[in-house]
Ligand code: ZN
């Protein structure tokens with residue numbers, strides 16, 4: 001009967017921006033070594049202080065808005081969002097309510113069946129992060145660290161256009177890539193740079209469960225597992241839940257693989273939003289040249305995928321590996337100016353030869369391979385280990401010049417492996433591979449395997 005259910009998922013994603021300073025003060029925005037290292041009267045919420053908005057954070061928000069195809073409104077403002085919690089010393093968060101910096105965009109994702117699906121973006125707004133509570137083991141008190149307090153935070157809210165947990169995961173992965181291409185955040189979920197709240201409800205015909213919001217999911221895996229679990233739970237308890245009202249808030253207990261209810265979610269009216277009186281209204285088009293900004297956006301994952309597939313003829317799986325690492329793409333293109341893209345991709349992906357080599361070095365290596373001066377096995381057996389040891393590529397390639405006497409080496413291996421040779425002569429032809437391997441090792445991978453095979457067979461006749 002499960003086919004009759006329809007699942008609706010929407011996401012709210014918070015992304016910490018990597019600006020030099022915080023959102024409304026001059027405190028450093030960086031990994032601290034001790035609690036409360038980067039704090040000041042502004043981010044500690046002292047009365048009488050005035051917030052000064054960080055222009056770069058606003059620029060980053062507009063860049064993400066443009067990258068997500070959003071409309072950038074003529075006017076935008078900050079609002080106060082009130083709630084009482086020790087990690088929020090002002091008792092309100094400066095956020096945006098009815099006039100965000102960007103709204104009504106879309107992100108096209110490719111679900112597992114390769115179908116392209118457009119996920120609506122309701123809004124992209126800018127706010128400040130809260131501090132962090134620390135609960136020491138067994139203590140009857142809590143500590144608070146305000147290093148994160150006031151760090152610029154983008155919130156992206158999607159339309160409820162997602163229908164499965166795996167779509168939600170793909171959306172997040174795509175969003176992470178875009179954010180990394182724009183270079184506005186490291187967007188590392190495990191480090192809390194990117195955090196996700198997921199809203200889910202289940203419908204059948206005209207009836208529906210309340211919306212359940214799962215808070216603070218901090219890995220792609222957690223997002224997928226929590227939503228899969230919750231979808232199942234809502235279906236199993238549909239008869240009870242369909243008559244209930246109001247939004248509910250859940251937390252995901254990773255270790256127990258289940259969700260747990262925490263508190264009734266506040267309605268917007270509970271937050272008593274009102275315009276931040278200390279910060280004037282913004283006019284994004286006056287503050288920035290948005291046309292230029294749009295033109296200067298880096299090529300996004302979708303466009304890069306097209307280039308990798310049509311210009312370089314890479315298969316999907318290889319293209320995706322290159323896309324996942326923002327810096328690899330430019331490197332790949334530069335190497336390809338002077339080398340065959342198939343080999344370059346193969347070297348970068350399968351031999352993990354990429355950013356660790358100068359562009360000229362990788363081209364040099366590929367040219368040497370193509371001209372037959374070195375072999376694949378020489379690269380595997382000698383070049384890679386030597387590079388790891390910190391040797392220079394030119395030195396390693398020079399060592400390949402030293403001539404070796406293949407016949408002499410073959411004779412030596414045959415002498416040393418009389419058992420294998422006897423077995424070969426009895427008809428166990430698969431022993432040949434072992435002998436070839438021995439010869440290759442002796443030549444440090446510099447011989448051609450086909451030549452070794454041919455000569456060995458002659459010797460063993
Ligand atoms: Zn501060």
Ligand code: MN
Nearest residue numbers: 014095127155
């Ligand atoms: Mn928020």
